[in-house]
Structure formats: C-alpha cells, structure tokens
Amino acid sequence: MQFELYDISKTYEENYQDGPFFEGEMPTRPAIKQMQKVFDFEVNSRLGVPAGPLLNSHWCDVYAKLGFDLPVYKTVRSVERTCHPAPNCIFLNADDQFTNRDINTEMKPGERPELDEKITITNSFGVPSLSPEVWMKDIEAGNKKMGPGQLMIVSVNGTPGLAERDLVEDYGYVAAMAKEAGGKIIEVNYSCPNLGGSKEGALFSDPENSALVSKKIRESIGDTPLMIKLGWMPADQLEKVIEANRPYVDGFAAINTIPRKIVNDQGGSALPGEGRLQSGTCGFAIGELAEEVTSNLIDLRTKWKDDFVICSVGGMMTAQDLHRRLEMGADMVMSATAAMWDPYLAQRFHEYK
Numbered sequence: 550m551q552f553e554l555y556d557i558s559k560t561y562e563e564n565y566q567d568g569p570f571f572e573g574e575m576p577t578r579p580a581i582k583q584m585q586k587v588f589d590f591e592v593n594s595r596l597g598v599p600a601g602p603l604l605n606s607h608w609c610d611v612y613a614k615l616g617f618d619l620p621v622y623k624t625v626r627s628v629e630r631t632c633h634p635a636p637n638c639i640f641l642n643a644d645d646q647f648t649n650r651d652i653n654t655e656m657k658p659g660e661r662p663e664l665d666e667k668i669t670i671t672n673s674f675g676v677p678s679l680s681p682e683v684w685m686k687d688i689e690a691g692n693k694k695m696g697p698g699q700l701m702i703v704s705v706n707g708t709p710g711l712a713e714r715d716l717v718e719d720y721g722y723v724a725a726m727a728k729e730a731g732g733k734i735i736e737v738n739y740s741c742p743n744l745g746g747s748k749e750g751a752l753f754s755d756p757e758n759s760a761l762v763s764k765k766i767r768e769s770i771g772d773t774p775l776m777i778k779l780g781w782m783p784a785d786q787l788e789k790v791i792e793a794n795r796p797y798v799d800g801f802a803a804i805n806t807i808p809r810k811i812v813n814d815q816g817g818s819a820l821p822g823e824g825r826l827q828s829g830t831c832g833f834a835i836g837e838l839a840e841e842v843t844s845n846l847i848d849l850r851t852k853w854k855d856d857f858v859i860c861s862v863g864g865m866m867t868a869q870d871l872h873r874r875l876e877m878g879a880d881m882v883m884s885a886t887a888a889m890w891d892p893y894l895a896q897r898f899h900e901y902k
C-alpha cells in the first residue's frame with residue numbers, strides 16, 4: 550500500500566490546513582525498553598523528523614503518534630513570508646547515489662519509483678512563515694500535544710533586508726521568540742539552498758559569519774540547547790566551521806538538501822517562477838553525502854574530545870539506515886523524505902532487532 554501524508558500535488562497552504570493525509574491504522578509500538586538521552590531530556594527514542602514536512606503542531610502531533618519522538622517544527626521567521634508557488638516538490642530521476650561532483654549540476658524530474666525507499670525529490674518552498682503571532686501560539690499548543698518521552702524541536706531562520714533589524718540581529722531575535730513560545734531545543738537553519746543563493750542560505754559554509762550569528766543567538770537564548778543546521782561541505786571546510794561555532798552551539802544537524810539545477814525537457818527551470826532553477830534535493834540519492842558528513846562530524850568530536858550533539862539527517866529511507874547512523878555515533882537520526890510517504894517507518898525502527 551502506498552501513502553502520501555504530504556500531498557505534493559497540493560499547495561503548501563492546503564497541506565498546512567488539511568494535512569497530514571493519513572487514514573491508515575495507527576501502529577501500536579513495542580514497549581520502551583530503555584529511555585534515551587537527548588541533551589538533558591529523557592526521550593523514548595532518538596528518532597525524529599527534521600525541519601520541513603511537519604508544517605504545524607497538528608503535523609508534529611500526528612508524527613509523534615506514529616512514533617517519531619523528536620518532531621521538528623518547520624522553520625519559522627520573525628516576519629510573515631509567503632511560500633514559493635506550487636509545485637513545491639517533484640520526484641527526480643535518480644537511480645544512483647549523488648557524489649560531490651553532482652552538486653549544482655543539472656538533472657531531470659522523474660516518476661515516483663516503485664519502491665518508496667528509492668524516492669528522491671526536490672523541494673523548494675523558500676522558507677515560508679506565518680506571522681510570529683500565529684506560530685508562537687502554535688508552538689505552545691505543539692508542546693502540549695507531545696506524549697511522554699517526546700520532545701518537539703523548533704527550527705528558525707533569520708530574514709535579511711528587514712527595516713527593523715539586520716540579519717545577525719534577526720537571527721537572535723527569532724531564536725529568542727522561539728524560546729519564548731516554549732521551544733525547548735532551538736535549531737537554526739544556516740543552509741537552505743532554495744533562497745536564490747542569498748546570504749541566509751550560504752551561512753553554513755562561512756566559518757566567521759556563521760560563528761558571529763551563533764554568538765548572537767547564544768546571547769539571546771541563554772542556556773537553551775542550540776543546534777545549527779548545515780549543508781554538505783568538504784571535510785576541511787567542515788572542520789573550520791565546527792571549530793568556529795562550537796564555543797556557541799551545543800549541536801550540529803546535517804545535512805540539509807543538496808542543491809541541483811532541476812531542468813525540464815526544454816532546458817528551462819522545471820519549477821515555476823523566478824530563481825527556482827537551483828533547488829534542494831533530498832531522499833534516497835543524498836544518503837552517501839549525508840553519511841559522509843556524519844562520519845566527519847564524529848571524527849572531529851573524537852579528535853577534539855568534545856561532546857557536541859550530532860543530529861544526522863539525509864537519505865535515510867529504512868529502519869536499517871536509521872540504526873546504522875546511530876551505530877556510527879550519531880546522537881539523533883531524522884528522516885524527512887521517507888517520512889512523507891511512509892507512515893510506518895518509525896514503527897519499523899522501534900521493532901528493528
């Protein structure tokens with residue numbers, strides 16, 4: 550049976566209002582043998598859905614009930630921002646894993662593969678946000694919807710070009726709002742590739758500027774656990790970024806989507822509208838690039854005898870993929886693309902022997 554909890558033929562607004570689209574049976578999860586630790590929180594498991602598919606507290610609630618104990622509330626901003634026009638996700642033709650040579654190169658849309666674990670998509674939303682008035686109340690509601698041993702994480706993004714604050718200040722400001730709303734762990738997105746190559750999307754690979762922003766956020770949220778979301782980068786650059794940021798942050802979530810140019814048969818942008826040729830890709834085909842970054846983060850943590858938290862994200866499509874990353878040494882594992890189509894992924898993760 551195939552599911553489509555996030556319906557990619559619908560707009561972001563329709564998914565926000567009416568999703569997730571799931572009428573199947575709710576799984577009965579096996580008894581929890583041992584509680585796990587994430588920062589100072591006791592949780593049922595270290596499995597989550599990363600920032601993206603969970604558009605509001607209702608989405609977080611449904612996925613928590615499906616067994617994803619660490620749902621991340623989709624990235625919000627300090628100001629309202631509309632979404633790129635639909636479609637926001639398209640299936641891609643990708644039989645093989647991407648390598649770093651594929652980054653930013655062209656590729657074509659495809660069909661949904663027979664096997665869900667082979668799904669690769671591009672997603673392009675442009676980090677939309679409702680007004681803080683709406684999302685702050687909704688975060689409060691989301692926290693109340695979590696079951697015992699479940700923890701909602703809140704993702705935020707700074708916004709450039711505001712009259713009232715510069716970008717660095719806005720990162721601090723929005724993170725403080727997320728904390729005020731009840732965010733128990735704050736994740737900051739430094740790596741959205743769908744923002745037309747702007748500064749806010751490229752921050753993750755810039756050691757000095759990202760550290761400047763992290764310092765500002767740390768000042769504004771006190772000792773609330775802070776993770777920053779990174780994209781793929783080579784090991785030497787990753788080292789510089791982690792070294793510069795580790796005084797201010799508690800953990801690193803990686804990776805965000807891999808940027809590619811998604812072209813139609815005429816060679817134009819497959820996604821409608823300005824600035825959407827480059828678009829983030831995720832799911833099956835980014836697994837190896839994501840695993841490489843997890844492995845590099847673990848190496849750095851070992852080398853420096855540090856204890857920063859590693860939240861591994863990217864290309865985990867099966868329970869086995871998720872467990873493998875935990876066994877490597879990741880502290881949390883999260884699936885976005887797989888969870889959009891597979892309501893029972895968490896259940897299989899919990900039943901995995």
Ligand SMILES: Cc1cc2nc3c(=O)[nH]c(=O)nc-3n(C[C@H](O)[C@H](O)[C@H](O)COP(=O)(O)O)c2cc1C
Binds near residue numbers: 738804
């Ligand atoms: C529909 C969708 C929306 C996303 N939106 C965000 C976002 O708002 N903020 C963010 O940090 N990452 C976002 N992402 C990226 C995911 O958090 C994740 O890093 C990426 O999809 C790789 O994981 P995957 O291969 O399991 O999909 C989004 C991903 C998807 C599929």
